[in-house]
Amino acid sequence: MLTxxxxxxxxxLRDIAGNPRAIKDLVKWAESWKKGIPTKKAILLHGPPGTGKTTTAYALARELGYDYIELNASDSRTKDIVDRIIGNASKLGTLNPNLVKKVLIIDEVDGIHGKEEYGGLAALKKWIKTSLQPIILIANDPWALPKEFRNLCEMVAFKRIDQRTVLKVLKKICSREGITADERALKLIATNSNGDLRSAINDLQSLSEGKKKISLDDTDILTIRDSELRIFETMARIFKATSCDRAKEALRESEEQPETVLMWVAENLPIEYEDPSDLARGYDSISKADIFLGRIERRQDWGLLKYAVDYMSAGVAMAKKRRYHKWSRYQYPKILTIYAETRKKREIMNSIAEKLQGKKDTYEKCHGSKKLMKSYLPIMRIIFNNNYEMAAQIASEFELNLEDISFFIEDNETAGKIYYRAKELTSERIKLKTRGEKQISLLEFG
Amino acid sequence: MxxxxxxxxxxxxxxxEIVGQDGVVERLKGYLKTKNLPNMLFAGPPGTGKTTAALALAKELFGKAWRENFLELNASDERGINIVRGKIKDFARTRSVVGDFKIIFLDEADALTKDAQHALRRTMERYTGTCRFILSANYSSKIIEPIQSRCALFRFSPLRDEDIKKRLEFIASKEKLKLEESGIEAILYVAEGDLRKAINLLQSxxxxxxxxxDELIFKVVAKARPEDIRDIINLALGGKFTVARERLRELLIxxxxSGEDVVEQFHREVFRLDIPEEEKVxxxxxxxxxxxxxxxxSNELLQLESLLAQFTLLGNPEKETE
Known part of the structure; x- marks a missing residue:
């Protein structure tokens, strides 16, 4: 099924939503090829994701009746490949304006990087200079490209698409798909998309999966707070960065504490990096950042923070061996809530261990260290889940409270029953004890 | 009780009544006759009777008043040697009413660092007049020489199967259990000479x-050791990182x-995995x-997750990118 x-x-071209000026500039440049070869033989369409750059490029080629040759991110773009593909295409060019032209479309130019694609950009530069064909380049981040490269290109900026336009597109799709949608829900999707039409359409599709009605309630999963939106952006900037400076800048401009950003990076790393080696390298950087945070904590040496920051931004960004061209929905780090929950569990474990030792009373209960007491917990878990009477005895002797008992049993009702049975046993024991003491005193004085 | x-x-x-350890018991009985004790070092694996021996000595020497004359400290519980020394000082301040000395039992003494042990040695010397020290350790070699030379060394060995068996049968008769021969065999196999483990297993x-x-015993053993750990490793090795991470988080909750618990269990499981030997290493x-x-x-959860990511790569080495 098509997305x-x-x-x-x-x-x-006329159906494209938003960015009319950019499209006009592009058309003007394309038309100029009919009169001869312009000074700038390449045009660079740049702007945030989901603003129509790629769509525009292909629509243009079709409309002007150009053939197109594409080279995108899924192709490896080493010097050899660039030379072979572009070289062949541009040599076919002719000065006769009546012949069908070929247009070269190269997507994600800012993604040509790394060892594998070394020399790719230089080769491309060479071809732009000598090309007899129009070349359309597309990039999110033109500033990641060298200045002399940018100078060879006509620069056209695509801006985020305004909410009304996004809303219009969403409504159109709804009517074509036969979906009735609450206008407020659609508005919310549009707002959340932050000018990224692709993500808005993806959201709409995921919300209407398997149904023909969208209510405001359905959009709950989409509502994100403003601060989250900002950290989402930080995530994207770190993960997509192709230079250390870019990644570090993203972190510097974030309003969150480095510790928080680190948790966000960890949570979303597997969403972003698909290759096991990228994931492992990325996590290794996270781990090293955390080591520096640990050293800072212990030695109170804040001079070490810069290294933690390097690892969590530049280290994570450079961990990828290829770029991931996709839109990811980032998640709130679960680790933050887990940390609180496990800490609570550990406190309960400690408290149970102390009760087993009976340290708080004047007499001992079980002999051994807390560590040894903790080794009894799995056994107690078995007992609590399988033998109600034995469990109640333990709970009574060690004065376990309901919270302690619930550590072993998930079922609240059984936990409650054990707790009350334990209370019964305790009062019986006290009665027996006092009776015993009375008998002893009777013997002594009787 | x-x-x-x-x-x-x-x-x-x-x-x-101590189970097994015949040589140790004979020597301790000799001390009971003379009502005098040297400082002692009890060395041996867990569940072989070290704590029991210390307690039994105190109970026989001091009778009903044993609690006032016996201080039990766990080196692994106390934060730092200074706390240990403080507690010893408080306890040793008063003389014993019922005997010539009090007993200080320092459990898991091998958990103390070398420096802490040297500090402990000085403390031992200060109170030789009023106190006897019994130290317990899994390995005597982890106790510094100056302390060893001041103590009578007692070696506790893993219990013989027939001794554990006798004790299990005694408990079974008291608790009105029908303990089958196969059940005993299974417990002995799992306990490996550790009577504490054997009794805990019997009770669960x-x-x-x-x-x-035996069937019941092995069922209990499996329950007490979360299978999850192995599953998590296998999931990661099988390339299902996100699922493995989710399971790890559930396990922690x-x-x-703690992170160290998980790492310890990971390490134990690795050698039981069905993977090539060199991968285990x-x-x-x-x-x-x-x-x-x-x-x-700083954050052990991040570290554990990173470890899982390394497992995932090891289980899924990529071909060279073409």
């Missing part, structure tokens, strides 16, 4:  | 049923395990590295 993004991708 | 935990309920009260089995056979090395990182780092 809606594909299904409703405009085929004609 | 504790009745609900069998290890305590059936802990021998007299030196003569008894929580299920009065009739105890359910059992309140690699995994063990990684676990060691992360054991260290947890100690150096």
């Amino acid at each position: 809606w993004v594909e299904k409703y991708r405009p085929q004609k | 504790i009745e609900s935990i069998w290890v305590e309920k059936y802990r021998p009260q007299k030196v003569d 089995a008894a929580a299920y049923s009065n009739e105890i056979n 359910t059992y309140g395990m 690699k995994l063990a090395g990684m676990i060691g590295e992360y054991d260290f990182r947890i100690k150096e780092g």
Whole structure:
């Protein structure tokens, strides 16, 4: 099945939502090829994701009746490959304006990087200079490209798409799909998309999966707070960065504490990096950042913070051997809540261990260290889940409270029963004890 | 007296009742006759009677007043040697009413650092007039020489199967259990000479049923050791990182395990995994590295997750990118 993004991708320039000026500039440059070869033989469409850059490039080629040759991120773009593909294409060029031209479309130019693609960008530069064909380059982040490269290109900026336009597109898709949607829900999707039409359409599709109605309640999963939106952006900037400076800048401009950012990075790393080696390297950087945070904590040496920051930003960004061209929905770090929960559990374990030792009373109960007492807990778990009377005896002798008992049993009702049975046993024991003491005193004085 | 935990309920009260350790028992009985004790070092694996021996000595020497004359300290519980010394000082301040000395039992003394042990040695010397020290340790070699030379060394060895068997049968008759031969065999196999482990196992089995056979014992053993640990490793090795991470998090929440607990269990499981031998070594090395990182780092959960990511790569080495 086609995703809606594909299904409703405009085929004609006039159907493209938003960015009319950028499109006009592009058309003007393309038309100029009919009169001869312009000074700038390449045009660089740049802007945030989901603003229509790729759609525009292909629509243009179709509309002007150009053939196109594409080279995108899924292709490896080493010097050799760039030379072979572009070289062949541009040599076919002709000065006769009546012949069908070929247009070269190269997506994600800012993603040509790394050892594997070494020399790819230089080769591309060479071809732009000598090309007889129009070349359309696409990038999110033009500033990641060298200045002399940018100078060879006509620069066209694509801006975030305004909410009303996004809303209009969403409504159109709803009517085509036969979906009735609450207008407020659609508005919320539009707001959340932050000018990224692709993500808005993806959200709409995921919300309407298997149903024909969308209510405001359905959008609950989409509502994100403003501060979260900002940290989402930080995540994207770190994960997508292709230079250390870019990644470090993202962290510097974030309003969150480095410790918090680190948890966000860890939570979302597997969402972003798919290759096991990228994941392992990324996590290794996270681990090293955490080591520095630990050293800072213990030695109160804040001079070490810069290294932690390097690892969690630049280290994580450089861990990838390829770029991941996708839109990811980042998640709130569960680790934050888990940390609180496990800490609570550990406190209960400690308290049970202390009760087993009976340290708080004047007499001992079980002999041994807390560590040894903790080794009894799995056994107690078995007993509590299988033998109600034995469990109550333990609970009574060690004065376990309901919280302690619930550590062993998930079922609240059984835990409650054990607790009350333990109370009964305790009062019986006290009665027996006092009776015993009375008998002894009778013997002594009787 | 504790009745609900069998290890305590059936802990021998007299030196003569101690299970096994015949040589040790003979020597201790000699001290009881003279009513005098040297400083002692009890060395031996867990569950072989070290604590029981110390307690039994105190109970026989001091009778009803044993609690006032016996101080039990656990080196692994106390934060630092200074606390240990403080407690010893408080306890040793008053003389014993019923005997010539009091007993200080320092359990898991091998948990103390070398420096702490030297401090302890000085403390021992200061109170030789009023106190006797009994130190217990798994390995005597982890106790510094100056302390060893001041103590009479007692070696506790893993208990013989027939001794454990006799004790189990005694408890079974008291608790009205039908303990089958196969059940005993299974307990002996798992306990490996550790009587505490054997009794704990018997009690957890008894929580299920009065009739105890090998099948029940192995069921209990499996329950007490979370299978989850192995599953988590296998999931990571199988490339399902996100699922493995989710399971790890559940495990931490359910059992309140610490990072070090998990690493320890990972390490134990690695050698039981169905993977090539050389991979086990690699995994063990990684676990060691992360054991260290947890100690150096700030957030052990991040470290554990990173360890899982390394497992995932090891299980899924990629072909060279073309």
